[in-house]
Amino acid sequence: MPNNQFKKGELYSFITGKASTAIARRLQKKFNTAQLNLTIEQWSVLYHLWKQDGISQQELCNATFRDKPSITRLVDNLEKLKLVKRVSSKEDRRMNLIFLTAEARKMEVESMALAEETLNEALEGVPADMVEVSKQVLQIVYDNLK
Amino acid sequence: MPNNQFKKGELYSFITGKASTAIARRLQKKFNTAQLNLTIEQWSVLYHLWKQDGISQQELCNATFRDKPSITRLVDNLEKLKLVKRVSSKEDRRMNLIFLTAEARKMEVESMALAEETLNEALEGVPADMVEVSKQVLQIVYDNLK
């Protein structure tokens, strides 16, 4: 017997991810208002570099769930913005290690504050235990499909 | 006191929507395998036309949470694929009413079955009450931000 939890009429929101889209749009607006000249996608790359600087493009692919061409172009654009620098690895010359510039390091605190603010607005009125359940479900969904 | 439910380290998945992205990618793969020559975005437009044919582009904007240029281009591409037809409204000549072609009507059953299949795979092992909580949370998030 199939795990038939969804009727036709309920499919749409889950597949199109309207909630996460709304969160990303709200955060993008906050970035624009704050004159942080960053797309959400660029921010998502910086997010992982703030956690660990000097990782390879492949590691950025894994961390951000993007494919290699996407990371190539994001790093291209971040380099144009002088926010990261490609450095060829000495151990393995196929690899580029990606390093933050001083300017990019300065953006961490402000952008993370805006991200937290956005999430708090998104989850206004949602009890903590329901948030916890949702996080678990989204993680299982991801694990089921990856 | 702020609704401070998120620590820094937990921001990423919620904002980037990795679960809904994974669902959309899985469904896209199923479409490709089934030789359904459709993007998920095109499917999301057809989805609403299957529910109600002959609605305007503005109504499609509201239904799919997209802006007008996005719908213009999606309808352009669906028209090229001969899946929809623009018909200028007689009551208000500013409006285009969008109608499914016979070919598009044929795609409903198969594509909806693949969508349900995808969701069942995504939610494998998730108890129904947790799914219910997640749906509620995602709806609240959307309402908070829209």
Added chain:
DNA sequence: GGCATATAGTTAGTTAAACAACTAATCAAA
């Protein structure tokens, strides 16, 4: 050492999203 294979990254082409600026049709109010 030399060859096949795998891995890291780039390039090209199509589709799509966000934003701004635009045209055309409608409506409302003086």
Added chain:
DNA sequence: TTTGATTAGTTGTTTAACTAACTATATGCC
């Protein structure tokens, strides 16, 4: 009835995702 504002849709530009095809380096096996 003409002017001004609103609404529906289009076009141009930039950024990004996905696929496929590509280059270059590294590895493993004989």
